[in-house]
Amino acid sequence: MNCIIIDDEAMARAIVKQLCSKIPNLDVIEEFDNAISAIKFLNQQTIDVIFLDIHMPGFSGVDFVQTLKDPPKIVLTTSDTDFAIAAYEYESIVDYLVKPITQERFEKCIDKISNLPAHKPAQPAATGNEKDEGEDLYINIDRRLIKLKLNEILVIEAKGDYIDVKTEKEDYRVHTTLKKIKEKLPERLFLQIHRSYIINFTKIIDIEDNSVLIAKNVVPISRSNRPELMRRLNLL
């Protein structure tokens, strides 16, 4: 069985590593001080178990769990028992360990994991399964139907009863809701990253902590939408 450790504190990582060292056939293959680096690693490696600190600045353990497409077994490590409640909201979370973790409790956790079915990585989705979406979208402005090429749309912003559609060529104000236009947009290109914003995912220039840059538009990312955005990124 192999595992990784994610914790922003070196001391906490050292302790989990020490606990692992006493378990036969449990190999720590990597440790990370932040969840983002671990996501990049997990895109390339199959892991059986993750020991995950739930309380990390910026991108928390819960954000991380929500981000994973095909999560292995996850054991939360926490110094707050309150956080343990979160443990049972996700199927992939199989146990939680309250710091300071004792060897006895750790061994119990490993026994529990060993008795669970092994993690099998999901097979890649069959191609051609995706809904065949049209490449154009017609918007109604002053009784005129204007054709927009989907791949030219950059950002869509909710403005009360209207939405602003920003494209590479021009901006349009349309009398509709974000919810309605979202239903017409292919998921492979578009993603809602905030209550008021849908973005063309392929047009992202860069991402900072809480915002995305698309052309000259700085678009906020809400905390609840951030995990899905991170999941969709092809991180190196």
Place this chain on the structure above:
Amino acid sequence: MIEQPNLDYVDQLAGDDIAFRGQFIEIIKTEFPLEKEEYFGHVTNNRFKETAEIVHKLKHKFNILGMQDSYKLAVTYEMELLKGNQDSKSKFIKVLQTIDEYIKTI
């Protein structure tokens, strides 16, 4: 009297693994002064949320060093900070000073 830190948990975990014990001491000697400095940087400037974050980190060390009462104090203090007050500040600083003195001896 304020409780004193100890390495009982670490010794138990290390067993006869001297390398781990050494690694642990090295980490605490490196991390603790930095976190303490970060704490004072935030608390001096009344940055409550940031102070609460670093108190959260430090409280884990209290626990590892066998300081259960200090841990409870840190839990209370963290909550206070999130609510915008810091009644437990002076007691918390005393704990930091105690650990500071202790890690010079290990």
